[in-house]
Amino acid sequence: MTELIPDYLPWNPDNASDQRIRLSDPQVSLTGAELDERVAGAAEHLADLGVHRGSVVAAVLPNQAELVIALYAAWRLGAAFTPVNPTFTAAETRHQIENSEASVVIASDALAAENPASLPSQRFGTAVVVPVTDLRRAPILPDQVTSPTPVPGDTAMLVYTSGSTGRPKGVQLTHANLDAMSAAQNEVVHMNRDTHALLALPLFHVNALLASIIAPFRAGGRTTVMERFDPVAFARAVTELRPTYFSAVPAIYAYLLNLPEELPDGTVPDFSSLDYAICGAAPASIDMLLAFEQRFGTRVITGYGLTEGTCVSTVMRPEDEPRAGSVGRALPGQEVRIDDGAGGAAPAGVPGEVLIRGANVMAGYLGRAEETAATVVDGWLHTGDVGVLDDEGYLTLVDRLKDIIIRGGENLYPSEIEAALCTHPAVSEAAVVGRPHDILTEIPVAYVTLRSGLETTPEQLLEHANAQLAKIKWPAALEILDDLPRNPVGKVDKPGLRDIARRVPASTAPSPTSI
Template identity: 40%
Template sequence: MADTWRLIFNPEGDAADMVAYASALVEGRIAGKYMLSTEKLPDTLVVQGFRQKGILAGADVDINKDTAKKYDIKVANYPRSGRGGPKPVGTVNLAEVLKTSSRKFNAVETAPDDPAVLLYTSGTTGRPKGVTLTHRNFAQQCINVSKVLPLDESDTIVLVLPLFHVYGLSNGLISGVYFGTRMTLVPQYSPAKLLEAIEHSKATVLIAIPTMYMHLLQIARTRKASIPKSLRLCVSGGAPLSLTTLREFEEAFQTRIAEGYGLTETTSSVCLNKSGEAFKPGSIGPAAEGVEMRVFDDNDAEVPDGQEGEIVIRSDVVTPGYWNNPEETAEAIRDGWLHTGDLGYRDADGFFFITDRKKDLIIRGGFNISPREIEELLFTHPAIQDAAVIAVHDKRDREAVKACVVLHEGQSVTEREVLDFCSQNLADYKVPKYVEFRPSLPKSATGKILRKELREGYHDDRLLDKQSAGRKEQPHG
């Protein structure tokens, strides 16, 4: 045992020791009081104790140290980034690179169809797929934006969306650089910080998701001070924006909101339903210039206007395929047409409407969540026999994840235990918000789960009633 196992015994450690030794071991280092080595890691047992109560806090977390001291609580703050701060293994500090780099810069020549980025998105199988987006894809997207939402050097765009997501990356950062706009970053989102950024920068363009517009509207309803009126244009995407929120926001901020529709595979937006006289409630708008959109039946034949089918897209903004995944590529892109998995129809004016989803994806905060991925995790829980994951609305009317589970006979588990199990194995935004225990799940004769029966009483905002959508609505000023 002495040759293969090692004991770290630290019965009177500090608060920071709680993660220090464990983190070193996970990183593959030999953790010891006076040694951090990259040699081969032996099997190690850590026995950890603490002398007193402690708080581990990030650099930006405000801790009242006087109160902590009063109650004899140690505070360990994660150091801020910078020359003196920690750097992940294998990385270099940008400031140091800039100090030692030459001012003479020559861009590397690339071909238009060379990959520019790989963005991973959830699919129907639950396994993330790497969407290849090329330089041509982004260039065409900027050209399309210039036709429907012209930007110029006088504009200031608020970048509040994550830039690892196609929505913020393509419509915000890359379009901003392409048109030479000013850009202001909101490093960590909160409604107050976003409003402050709009006021301070006198922003003219806001690209956000519905939740953010709802938050800003709540501030506008309660705020006594004036609301900034500099926004000339707002774009909402990632999920449906309710008509009530749209109207109230436009009135409070004296601006216009255009709702976009797109996918990671289309370099973001391909449709835009602009507020104003041409606005149609429930529609995703007409296809943008430079984009072909049609509605196909199951045999990939185009259907007449008003008839439901799958929405397909062809354009230079469409991905050439999934990275190292020819099977998924061949399934999604057939004869040059990207099959979106969204069912809908086109009206006589060329406006598209989504009526159903071929895919069972859940969209929360602009992110795609695959029910299959969560279900496969739930199947690994020893107490769970069967599981199905669906979308529901939370108290704020946002789409949330709900897990319906069937337990093995004689097994018992609480909702909290199921949620904790998911939290340990999933990204935060994928963790179910609700758990329902059921004696069985409704299934078809072939064993397929009937999700519609599980969603009884749940209305999906993207599933449109064609009759109600067809009613004319008075344009708003």
């Protein structure tokens, strides 16, 4: 089997003498040499715990350098890595740990303390739990780790995303997928050793890992990791740290546009170091992006992609002229076409389902052969999104075939929220749809019917469901109906519910100041 190119490997021999800062967070700044030592120490630690090629290592951590170190340490052993949303409930976390068959979990000290290694826990099952501060910082026996180098077909990451069943499933991304994606990203946006990414998106996201970690590292650049997005802190970081780009969701641009001309400490935001900014994960208003460009003097390039396609498949190049509503052209090595419904490609200007083909397409959904076969057909990834291509290959998204709710760039799946509501004994049926929101794009709202003779209140139902869901999935509102609207065949009429939801002014929805 062929080894991957050296530049892609996290233990590139050049790192051992690299004295440039490569990775920073609020607690630490690491040179290439220091990062190499930290990765070697963590890999040795994991190897001592039995991790080897084919194993899976999980991390349940907030944004911090150690999550990146754990990722590269797993790869150094030929193992796969699965990042877990640290805000997940115990049940959500345990599903991902057990489904991925992770043998080791690197967790925050607080979570590790709540789940002692002496017995199976509700959150981590039987996996070995390593408190993040215990993770070895340097190898005890240099060169002890001799596990095989990852090869293109090895699973590199298992990134979990929900589907039509509402049950999160693991997207298998191979090293070949990541190699193809990072090379294409570097080519399109011209990354190099001077590239400096400022990262505020959550690191359990494929966007954050690919666009802001793997791609700039491959080019020899650096990344600064923020714990979370806060508009004032972010603007101050851009002003002081002088990054060359960042990748964000539309809500972040809206928050930044709402900043005053001067920050509370008197700082005037200065974005002049940025070569560009990237916007993806949800539809963005062209007026908002142009307003951002005018105020901050930074070109925003839009893109489109799926976790199943290893992050991004189309993008506006920095040199492209802006086109209202377009998410750009296919990345090098990828093909994008519009399905004509008969197995062929629709002509320019005709809408249809967006299909993607290339080395970026996932190996499959872990343990879900039927769903994989239905999603990837003859090498074409069926996205479930409706779009149209113009004569020059620029893609514009029209609608979504799926019922996904995109809240601040996060994909929320109504069926998962509905399932949580339906565990309440008084609930007969539940339906969740998205309500438009000026900043977050959409927020989930719920409609339920009750079992005959049983009573409850919206507040009680929300409390019951929220206990089972990460906070970002909590419905913003809930209404109890006598019956749900239905279409002629008796199915719940979700378009009708969306119309009902839109009648409530978006201003009544919560407007958080962080993502």
